[in-house]
Amino acid sequence: MRTVNSTQQYRLAEIRKVFARDQVALDRIVLTVCRGERVALIGPSGAGKTTLFRLLNCTLRPTSGKLWIDDEDVESLNGKDLRRTRSRIGSVYQQHNLVPRLRVIHNVLAGQLGRWATLQSLLSLFKPADVEIARQALQQVGMPEKLLERTDELSGGQQQRVAIARVLVQNPDVILADEPVSSVDPSLASTIVRLLIEISQNRHKTLIVSLHSVDLALAYFPRVIGIKEGRVSFDLETSKITEGMLEDLYSGNFRDHSMTEAISERVQSVAYPSVG
Amino acid sequence: MAQRLQKKDNPDIFLEAPPAPKRGVRFFIAIALLFIILLWAFQGAKIRPGELLEGIPQIGHTLGRMLPPDFSKLTDAKNYFFPEQVSWTELLLPVPLAQAQARSKQRWWNNIFPQTVIGATLETVQMALAGTFMALLVAFPLGFLAARNTTPHPFVYRIVRTLLNLLRTIPDLALGLLFVAAVGLGAFAGTLALAIHTATVLGKLLSESVENIDEGVVEAIRATGAGYTQILSFAVLPQILPDLISFTLYRLETNIRAASVLGLIGAGGIGYLMNTSFRTFQYQEAAAIVLVLIALVMLVDYLSSRLRTLVV
Ligand SMILES: Nc1ncnc2c1ncn2[C@@H]1O[C@H](COP(=O)(O)OP(=O)(O)OP(=O)(O)O)[C@@H](O)[C@H]1O
Ligand SMILES: [Mg+2]
Numbered sequence: 358m359r360t361v362n363s364t365q366q367y368r369l370a371e372i373r374k375v376f377a378r379d380q381v382a383l384d385r386i387v388l389t390v391c392r393g394e395r396v397a398l399i400g401p402s403g404a405g406k407t408t409l410f411r412l413l414n415c416t417l418r419p420t421s422g423k424l425w426i427d428d429e430d431v432e433s434l435n436g437k438d439l440r441r442t443r444s445r446i447g448s449v450y451q452q453h454n455l456v457p458r459l460r461v462i463h464n465v466l467a468g469q470l471g472r473w474a475t476l477q478s479l480l481s482l483f484k485p486a487d488v489e490i491a492r493q494a495l496q497q498v499g500m501p502e503k504l505l506e507r508t509d510e511l512s513g514g515q516q517q518r519v520a521i522a523r524v525l526v527q528n529p530d531v532i533l534a535d536e537p538v539s540s541v542d543p544s545l546a547s548t549i550v551r552l553l554i555e556i557s558q559n560r561h562k563t564l565i566v567s568l569h570s571v572d573l574a575l576a577y578f579p580r581v582i583g584i585k586e587g588r589v590s591f592d593l594e595t596s597k598i599t600e601g602m603l604e605d606l607y608s609g610n611f612r613d614h615s616m617t618e619a620i621s622e623r624v625q626s627v628a629y630p631s632v633g
Numbered sequence: 634m635a636q637r638l639q640k641k642d643n644p645d646i647f648l649e650a651p652p653a654p655k656r657g658v659r660f661f662i663a664i665a666l667l668f669i670i671l672l673w674a675f676q677g678a679k680i681r682p683g684e685l686l687e688g689i690p691q692i693g694h695t696l697g698r699m700l701p702p703d704f705s706k707l708t709d710a711k712n713y714f715f716p717e718q719v720s721w722t723e724l725l726l727p728v729p730l731a732q733a734q735a736r737s738k739q740r741w742w743n744n745i746f747p748q749t750v751i752g753a754t755l756e757t758v759q760m761a762l763a764g765t766f767m768a769l770l771v772a773f774p775l776g777f778l779a780a781r782n783t784t785p786h787p788f789v790y791r792i793v794r795t796l797l798n799l800l801r802t803i804p805d806l807a808l809g810l811l812f813v814a815a816v817g818l819g820a821f822a823g824t825l826a827l828a829i830h831t832a833t834v835l836g837k838l839l840s841e842s843v844e845n846i847d848e849g850v851v852e853a854i855r856a857t858g859a860g861y862t863q864i865l866s867f868a869v870l871p872q873i874l875p876d877l878i879s880f881t882l883y884r885l886e887t888n889i890r891a892a893s894v895l896g897l898i899g900a901g902g903i904g905y906l907m908n909t910s911f912r913t914f915q916y917q918e919a920a921a922i923v924l925v926l927i928a929l930v931m932l933v934d935y936l937s938s939r940l941r942t943l944v945v
Pocket of ligand 1: 376377380381382400401402403404405406407408409
């Protein structure tokens with residue numbers, strides 16, 4: 358059961374995740390994250406960040422090793438207990454993962470699913486329950502007017518804010534955001550990161566965010582964890598991170614480098630569209 | 634200069650063209666085999682072009698006898714044998730009646746009306762609607778059970794899938810014969826046949842649609858702490874809804890056609906009347922029925938395509 362006075366939100370011991378065909382995604386991960394902490398996760402593509410997030414929000418089980426959430430061993434969780442634990446962890450994804458054909462209000466209210474009974478949630482699809490809660494959440498992410506719009510008609514950045522509104526409605530202890538800003542433009546990116554930080558500060562929530570942008574990680578987070586090839590490469594206070602460590606983290610990753618170039622080319626062609 | 638370059642370039646293009654595939658002995662054996670198989674098939678199918686040529690005037694003759702179509706069976710009020718004690722408004726609308734009147738109304742609806750062209754046409758539509766709806770009720774849960782990503786257990790997946798695949802191989806005419814033997818002649822037998830056949834087809838189509846959804850959405854909804862039914866209704870159903878609607882409408886169209894054929898084996902619908910007219914050499918009457926059927930199919934196709942663009 359949940360022990361409120363515990364200070365440890367997450368404890369990971371020797372966590373390993375191996376996918377089919379011996380694909381080792383995570384290897385010997387040892388980590389502790391305290392309540393109310395704000396942590397950034399960085400690392401090259403394929404390092405295992407997304408896999409780590411899926412373990413942390415209990416939608417994936419580790420191959421071996423132990424994971425405690427609030428001093429509760431996740432391995433022992435099943436059925437109702439597992440769902441209750443999941444409902445205390447809010448997730449924001451890179452691809453938004455919103456239900457495209459539903460209106461914004463339903464996507465926002467999906468944050469209530471852990472609390473709602475089955476029948477109540479079915480009825481809500483016809484006549485939304487808790488409209489006021491949804492409206493307030495959207496207000497906080499700065500788009501109250503989008504309540505009744507169809508979700509797939511919003512821009513990428515707007516959809517990401519809908520996802521954050523869903524987390525607000527869910528009101529979890531932990532917020533996990535897996536590359537929440539890699540598909541929005543740089544100025545909106547820092548706005549969204551600041552929004553997440555603000556929410557975690559005001560409501561005393563643990564926040565773990567993975568970021569492609571090292572600058573954002575260093576600028577906004579007191580603690581940064583570097584992940585490379587499924588292992589923790591460093592786990593330090595931001596002030597103790599050196600250029601060398603970052604170079605090490607991203608070195609030997611030619612594929613990632615060429616991808617960055619391709620992306621910056623694309624950004625340029627967007628910034629200067631050819632007229633005609 | 635440009636021209637010279639072009640001249641020089643041209644051969645290069647041909648040089649880079651891939652070499653033509655070699656036609657080896659195997660290729661000729663394959664062709665020969667195919668030829669032999671086709672020859673065998675044509676022999677078995679008793680293809681005799683000579684008789685077809687001789688028969689063409691006969692086809693023309695029969696078509697000629699169908700002209701002009703005789704709509705009198707459709708339009709003459711006397712063909713509808715309106716019972717005397719009941720006015721036609723009372724007959725058509727659900728109004729309270731005295732017992733004797735109610736009985737003759739019932740008799741008319743059960744025995745006479747389905748044997749008129751309008752009655753049989755309506756019955757065909759009713760069979761298709763009811764059969765498709767019953768099929769949808771069955772196929773909807775089966776679709777989730779038979780999809781790899783939503784099945785409660787791999788064992789259930791295996792069982793439901795096998796069952797659907799087996800049942801789907803039975804033609805609806807065969808099912809119709811089975812149900813005529815079980816529940817007697819008439820629309821009920823035909824509707825059951827349509828329902829079962831359509832349920833297997835819709836179940837398969839829906840399960841494939843479910844397997845093609847965006848799993849990320851499902852994971853995000855699951856991560857909120859949602860249970861099985863909540864995940865289905867919030868993450869899966871909205872994604873398959875367009876498919877669900879268009880598959881169902883498509884099957885409805887197909888079932889109108891199927892329902893009109895089922896009449897041939899006495900399982901209700903307009904096929905029975907058509908068959909009777911042909912058998913009794915009433916070709917002009919048969920032509921009228923065929924025209925009514927064509928109009929019906931076109932109307933349903935049109936309506937369902939309009940509906941589809943509205944909803945999807
Ligand atoms: N479902 C899966 N099945 C098999 N292999 C997987 C699966 N998910 C991830 N992997 C593998 O695990 C490794 C880590 O992947 P992961 O998605 O966690 O990386 P990431 O750090 O999130 O990368 P990115 O920055 O590109 O999102 C990769 O080699 C990937 O191919
Ligand atoms: Mg990732």
